Amino acid sequence: MAKEKLVLIGNGMAGIRCLEEIILSDPNRFSITVFGSENHLNYNRILLSSILQGNSSFEETIIRDSDWYEKNQIKVYTNETVIQLDNVNKTLTTNRNRDVSYDKLILATGSTPFVPPLPGTGKEGIMTFRTIEDCRQIMNSADKGKSAVVIGGGLLGLEAAQGLIHLGMEVTVVHNAETIMNNQLDSVAAGLLQDSLQKEGVKFLLKKETQCFKGGSRVEKVILADGKELPADLVIIAAGVRPNIQLAQECGLNTNKGIVVNGYMQTSFPDIYAVGECAEHRGVVYGLVKPLYEQGKVLAKHICGVPAEEYKGSILSTKLKISGMEVFSAGNLFEKGFTKALTLYDEDEQTYKKIVFKHNKISGFLMVGDLQGHVRLLDMMKRKRDFSDDEKVQLLNSAEEEHISSMAQTSIVCNCNGVTKKSIIEAVSAKGLETVEEVRSCTKASGTCGGCKPLVEELLFYIKSDDFHEKMEPSTLCCCTNLTEEEIVEQIQIRGLRSIEDVFTALDWRKENGCSICVPALRYFLSMTVPGYKGDGQSIWISDMENAIREEDGTYSIFPQIYGGETASDQLQKIAAAAEKYSIPKIALSNNGRIKLTGILEKDLPGIWQTLKMKLIPVPQTAAVSVNMNDSKSCGCEMDSPKKMAVQLQKKTEYAIFPKRLEMGIEPCSHASTNFAGKDIVAIKIRQGWEIYIGENPGELLTIASIEEEAEEVIIALMQYYRESAKYLESVSEWTARIGLIHLREVLFDFELRKLLIRRLEEDTYNAASRLPVF
Known part of the structure; x- marks a missing residue:
């Protein structure tokens, strides 16, 4: 089968x-071609300011060299610009008259x-600060003792100003x-940063507009709107950026501030995607690295046909170190x-903290x-955690940073690349990494903006110390494979695997028949991801009255x-x-309230089915849902409604397979202490309706x-959301703790999403007689 042609501009x-x-x-899906306007391969634009400040070299900015393109069979054209798109014929033309489909x-x-369209902007010595060539031009033009003016007091302008100070120039922003x-x-934070820069020699003129630039062929002065003149041998314009959407506009794509995209980063033409600073999602254009990487993950899955959640936007964060x-x-x-807003300002230490809360988050x-x-x-902000007033104050008054040992292994260390503490620990332990550079190469942590480098250094020192005793949960599913649960499910979807044998063969399983851990897990993964999956023949399903x-x-x-x-x-x-x-040989009452007949020979099954003539439920006990009602009350409270609910819930979930056995209890009233300790979900009838609790002993109130x-x-x-998002053998309590009660409420209180989840569970069980997985 011929590969699809994918072009990246x-x-x-x-x-x-x-x-x-x-x-x-999907490494074999596309034949890939890349066009880049710059005369360079892929490099880290964020480190350019670090080069100006003398902390990095041009070589350190390179992310992907020519070997990477060659290894992945990517055809790359540098210093070549795409100037025209033909959406009808799906072709493009470059400034070198190259036509590509x-x-x-x-x-x-x-x-x-x-x-800004100001008089004199075309003079020599007026530059922007965006590319490697810009950076080289600034360094070559900077003369020690000469005057430089930076137009713009944003992040890029301040980084340029500090770089020019390092190059020996007199700088005014x-x-x-x-x-x-x-x-x-x-204003407080800005004042502290400004004071710090002023101590290094940077001068500031605030609330000032630039009127024009004066001089001969080369700039000599910057004229402000109030008539003030600034001597300028060099001018850096850092007045912001604009999404590069000209090509998209000319070919008829829907544009606004940027190229308008949906949640899968598709433009108004479904076969054309946009990602990064040129893309506009829900009215927002993102200029920071982490959102762009998050967009890229969603785009990649969608273009490869892999199920993925839509991109919903990102929390913006900025970390810098200047002067x-x-x-x-x-x-x-x-x-x-x-x-x-709560603030804490230490004038002596020149430190400032401010936390803004909305609805206690x-x-x-x-x-x-x-x-x-x-x-x-x-x-905590990402998890949307609720805080009491006392907890809010404690957040500010925390005098000492928690030691890195107390940081949860799921916490993000590198925000740009989404690298967790656990990922770094695993990489260091498995590969014997000794330096931050090795950690960066292996995990990408600190490989983008570099802001997390001190934290990575601290974590690396901690891992190598005698104080490190953290136990790591196995990342791989079991000893039969090097893959994690998420990676296995992803490969099942990408490769269209439809049986356990397919998984063993395609994913290079170490043990021919697997083990007691991976086999039931794979059955569950297949039943949840493969439409029409009927199991691998280990059990028997003929009808709801003939199965075992x-x-x-x-x-x-x-x-x-x-x-x-x-x-x-x-x-x-x-x-x-x-x-x-x-x-x-054995009849027992199972722990979910059902009668279990066990030890039956296969030859006797037809006769037993004929004798029983009753509905049988072929769901493994480890993956079943149990609904029990406490009917031992003597208070005289009404029992019919709770009993009806228990039966309804049982019928609606009787064929559903769960990540782990789920126990549910129905309490007819609140007059006596509950007998449902250890239940995953508990519903209690009260005068105002029903209280629903989640988690064990006694659980948290989810809603009324x-x-x-x-x-x-x-x-x-x-229940359906638990089926879809929990890890295999992850209990309801563990799942709730991982995703957060607040997030769970947001999902369940979204009426449309709630209806969708109910519909999906109905679809999973509707045709049970024809496609129920047999294990």
């Missing part, structure tokens, strides 16, 4: 990271520096706002209405001079269905008759439903 960080994700998802196209054209970095910092002062800004600091925070705890705060589960010793077990924990004499008589006639129908809907949607 843009050889920058966002586009190439997207290709990395595509190659990871495509099946899929990715636009990663980035952004271009905004140069002209900014049109009242404070520097006014989009990320409040020795560290600054971290995240989220929304300036939102008005329903917000409350962190909506943004700011740290200057002391970044202790910023990783933890960012994690095969046990490890080769015998079979049968589970007569009992609703609401109640049976009848005729059902018991049939079971007794079958047991006596076919010498069934006003009527029985609402309670049933919430519980069914909750």
Whole structure:
């Protein structure tokens, strides 16, 4: 089968990271061609300011060299610009008259520096600061002792100013706002940073507009709107950037500020995608690295046909270190209405912290001079954790940073690349990494902006110390494979694997027949991901009255269905008759309230089925749902409604396979202490409706439903979401702790999403008689 032709326009960080994700998802799907306007291969644009400041070299900016393109059979054209797209015929033309056809196209054209249309901007000595060539030109033009003017007091302008100071120039920053970095910092934080830069020699002129540039062929002066003249041998314009959308506009794509995309990064032409600084998602154009990488992951999965959640936007955060002062800004600091801000300012230490809360959740925070705890705060903001007033104050008054040993292994260390503490520990332990550079090469941590480098250094030192005793949960599914659970599911979907034998063969399983850990796990993965999966023949399914589960010793077990924990004499008589006639060795009450007939020989199954003539449930006990009702009350409270709910829930989930056995209890009233300790989900009838609890001993209150129908809907949607998002053998309590109660409420209280989850569970069980997985 011929490969599809994929063309990437843009050889920058966002586009190439997207290709990395595509190659990871499906390495043989596309024949890839890349066009880049610059005369360089893929490099790290963020490190350019570090080069100006003397902390990095040009060589250190290279991310992917020619060997990488060659290894992945990528045809790359540098210093060549695409000038025309033909959406009808799916072809493009370059400035070198090269015509190339495509099946899929990715636009990663980035952004271009905004140069205000002022008189004199074309003079020599006036530059922007965006590319390697810009950086080289600035360094070659900088003369020690001469005057430089930077137009713009944002992040890029300040980094350029500090770089020019390092090169020995006299630097003045002209900014049109009242404070520097006014989009990320409040007045206090901006003042601290400005003071620090002024001590290094940077001068500031704030609330000033530039009128024009004077001189002969080369700039000599900057004239401000108030008539003030500044001597200028060199001018750097850092007045922001604009998405590069000209090519998209000319070919008829829907554009606004950027190229408008949906949640899968598709443009108004489905076979054309856009990613990075040129893309506009839900009215927002992102200029920071982490959102661009997140977009790339979603795009890669979608273009490869792999199921993926839509990109929903990103929390913006900025970390920098200028003139020795560290600054971290995240989220929304300036939102008005329903917000409350807490601040802590130490004038002597020149440190400042500010946390903005909205509805008792962190909506943004700011740290200057002391970044202790910023990783933890960012994690809590992402999880949308609720805080009491006392907890809010404690966040600010925390005098000492938690030691890295107390950081959760799931916490993000490298925000740009999404690298967790656990990933770094595993890499260091498995590969014997000794330096930050080796960690960067192996995990990408600190490989983009470099802001997390101190944290990576601290973690590396901790791992190598005698204090390191953290136990790591196995990342791989079992000893039969090097793959994680997520990677196995992804490969099942990508490669279209439809049986356990397919998995063993395609994924190079170490043991021919697997083990007791991976075999049941693979059955579950296949049942959840492969439409129509009927199992691998280990058990028997003919109909809902003729089925059985095969046990490890080769015998079979049968589970007569009992609703609401109640049976009848005729059902018991049939079971007794079958047991006596076919010498069934063991009859027991299973731990989910069902009767279990076990030790049955395969030859006896047809006769037993004929004798019983009742509904049987062929769902492994380890993956079943159990619904029990506490009917031992003597208070006289109404029992019919709770009993009806228990039966309804049991019927709606009786064929559903779960990651781990799920126990549910129905409590008819709240007059007596519950007998449902250890249950995963508990519903208690109260006067106002139903209280629904989740988690064990005693569990947390999830919600209060006003009527029985609402309670049933919430519980069914909750069960389906657990099926879809929990890891194999992850308990409901562990799952809830991982995804967060707040997130769970957001999902279940979204009416449309709740209906969708209910519908998906119905679809999973509707055709059970024809496609129920047999294990």
